[in-house]
Amino acid sequence: MAARPPVDPPTDPPAGPSGGPADNPARIPAAAPLPGPSGPLIVTEDDGLIDTLLKLCAAAGATPQVVCGAPPPRQAWEAAPLVLVGVDVADRMATLARRPGVLLVGLDLDDSEVWQKAVTIGAEHVVFLPDSDAWLLDRVADAAEGVGHPALTVAVLGGRGGAGASTLACALAVTAAREGHRTLLIDVDPLGGGLDVLLGGEEAAGLRWPDLAASRGRVSAVELEHALPRLHRLSALSWDRGDTLTIPVEAVRTVLGAARRRGGVVVLDLPRRIDEAAAEALEQADLGLLVVPAELRAMTASSRVASGVALRLGDLRAVVRGPSPSGMTGEEVARGLRLPLAGELSAEPGLAADLECGRPPGARPKGPLGRFCTAFLTEALAGAGLTDGGGVAA
Template identity: 60%
Template sequence: MAGSSSSEWPSAAGVGSGGPLIVTEDEGLLDDLLRLCAAAGALPEVAHGTLPRPVAGTGDAAPLALIGDDCAHRFTASGLGVLGEHAVLVGNDPDDAGIWRRAVEIGARGVAVLPGDEGPLVDRIADAVEGAGSPARTIGVIGGRGGAGASTLACALALAAARAGRRTMLVDADPLGGGLDVLLGGERVDGLRWPAFADSRGRVAGQALEESLPELHALRLLSWDRGDCASVPPDAMRAVLAAARRRGGVVVVDLPRRLDPAALEALGQLDLGLLVVPAELRAVAAAHRVVATVGQALGDLRAVVLGPCAAGLDGAEIARLLKLPLAGELAPEAGLPAALAAGRPPGADDRGPLARFCAEFWDRMSGRGEQAPV
């Protein structure tokens, strides 16, 4: 489980940082480093032979210095000092073992030799630029049976987080669900959908991902288009969710009941899952099968019981039957179907049961209210 125990919530504004510094006079090496910065979604500053500003030490400092081996002789260990962990000595001669000695001499803690180290160096650049804050709290929502209302709850949770000022991304992992953009009234809003990321492998830049997606109700949404794409490879799901988590804040994932390989990959990136179960006997029987499958991949799965309750069944009893912690009981909202049909997003009525449930859920998750079930 890719958990995060921090109660700090990055705001929607986020925390910006400048690009890395490149210090080299080798044109070939400079071209390579510019290309790798572009792959990491970073806009570098190029210097010639010396550092024009501090590295990761003050508010206007660069988060990382990429020092060409051709300029190593211009630096001393005292010149970089304690900032050596934010400096990487970069060479392009795989047969030159002396680069490690020169890295020690100038105080650089990292060494990269191109082209072999291109992948790790892109990751290092992206990590430095995106920051090393707490990853996003990542919640998955899945229905205990068809039509349980999981997509409605996923949207409402994301909207509640966004209304509270948290950076929020809603990910539609159910290719046959009709599209969360439709549920949010944003099917015509510009931005990329899942087919654009189907070939993603390795690392996706978090900021570039966020900025490319449709913005609806102060959150970013990754949904499906109306085309023929009905699945994405697990590698694409892994890359996209990892990028979303690195941005911090909140990520809500709407999961299908029939778990394809991409959905199974998504389960591995969740901090916890919410299983939406209507309070009726057949729904509990169906939910047992979902628990048996999801529970193999997700260590923290909790029940959300959707009322009204049938005779002899309440939230605590249903959670006991499913052998799950109870995340809460959700009372029916009489005007919700009409509101959705009129184009209002789920949870838009902040006095309704759905909005109240979501607000209280996030309060528990951030430690401001009653402790969440364990």
Template identity: 55%
Template sequence: MSAPSPVCPPGLGRPLVVTADVRLLDELLRMCAVANVEPEIVPQPQLACEGWVVSPLVVVGADLADGVASFGLPRRKDVVLVSADLDDADVWRRAVVVGADHVVFLPDAEAWLTDRFADLADGTGAAALGIAVVGARGGAGASTLACALAVTAARGGGTAALVDADPFGGGIDILLGGEAEPGLRWPDLAGARGRVDGGALSAALPRLHGLTVLSWDRGPGPGVPQEATRAIVSALRRRHDLTVVDIPRRPDPAAEEAFGQCVLGLVVIPAELRAVAAAVHVAEWLRPVVADLRAVVRGPSPSRLPADEIAANAGLPLAGELRPEPGLTEAVEEGAVPGGRKGPLSRFCREFLAAEAAAVAAERGWAA
């Protein structure tokens, strides 16, 4: 594949609701109405087979869980077993046989489940890919890589957002030549709480080179609270196929919150001894936040160490190697868009995003 595919196939945004319990169904339909999503309702276990693989979210009532399990349907993610009986000790056995990754009880979990339905109405839902990028040291090229990944995804036909989580980085919109572009910046959103409408947020942010961009301004304004970061990054992830977050190297609660919204973290390590040592500390900080943390080695190494050995010395699996690109820094300074010209950076981004999209599709049983 020469370009990344959206990680959620179009037209498959309807959740599958499997229950014959009238009272439970009424509650689920009310939540769907609040979330503005139309479910596919299946009152018999055998009717669940067709939509089981393709639906982005499957909600199975405890009343039909055993019946659904009897058909030997393939294991998949995003299966929720729902019950209204807190005293039902057998619900956990049913969760195992049906392959549920969440068990919820109503009415206690109403807000959580409504949010899951609303994720689908917002667009990409829970399947959207979030990638956080951080440098092992200053000047590692993390912001450039973050820009290039988002630009590549947008040019490949997906919807992409780029989030600058470093209030002292000078504003990532400068790398895209959009510092004067109208639209909201982080200080405008510091009061965000709870659930934010992803569509309204995206419409209020600058659009640069096909991207939705959330950056810092050049003012001395206060930082953004952790709760606001959670609300804003979550809203962008629900709205876009790919959200890329540029993370600062120093520990910061808001940065950790943004990092935790992502499913994958990339540590950019220049192929030098000090950078490898620094990457160890960065990885120690971030590994508890995101389980899938990998190294991108920017080579070549003066000591000719292979990229996989450099990554191993940092305690990280290798995501790939960025080969030298003469003239890249000068071109960006003169207004070139990272990832917008032919070269190792653009090639790395295309291949990496295509591989990630294929992996997500295979994991979820979708055609890549």
């Protein structure tokens, strides 16, 4: 991919679907007002470039606005989520106010002045087509989806069997949703019994992992969210009651990528044995929580799990579940595992009865689970820069 001033594009652009025939939207004269944006603003008089960009927009699921002539109306220039300016009209765009999200685009560019034109209009990149089709497709798709700050993604694992990782994962998701964050809970453990059961929604309509096993490339984050079961103000992706035990890594990568683009909070429930799917999930996580009962054997088992996780995730923290038969403290357990302590969890009164009647973990804000999850999410979201309303559920 050719270099682009003043900011380099991603070095490994994600592949997108091949462009198909595009609808031919009405081309709006430069003097006409435009409706609110739902896709990029295209400004060019080059028919060949327009046709190429319309195909890319169709492949990305975006509805563009096309202005034949420059400069475009000020309202359109300021409101568009992304602006694609043809090299042929760049000289006439210098009077417009600088704004982010402007790309200078051309077919088979070989213009010694193209870099100066990019600087003049404040373009973030110069896009050489067709060489940069895949990269531009991804940018257009991001603009169409309204992509902002990626979701805070938390992976939860058990240090040993029955440690309570699934319970904590559900409680984190329930708490995040109750506090107004867009929340997606993803079950990556095929032998865990299904998080939809813990949420009391095993009969809820929506897609499960086997329905998404063929996912490749890029899927719409909005469509994914709408296709999943909706339970307790959050979206959940779990397993069906069939015999599927593995999901291709490509599907995990695609689904998690879409989930993160949607923003808010994504909680992953992972198995202790790190298979290929779990490894991919760890690669996309921001931090991990290892649930460790305060017992000597649990510490020994947890150290082996932590070693496997550390190969793929740099920020792993211990959540110590008490009470300890020998009186060990959470600090002592975490120190023995050489992990920072995220917090301690005491027993949740009435949890078993809640689960039997369909009340999910974390439903009691003042219980041990609720208090831990609220404190943890407050700190983690602040650390990720998501305390200013980013990722709030619509």
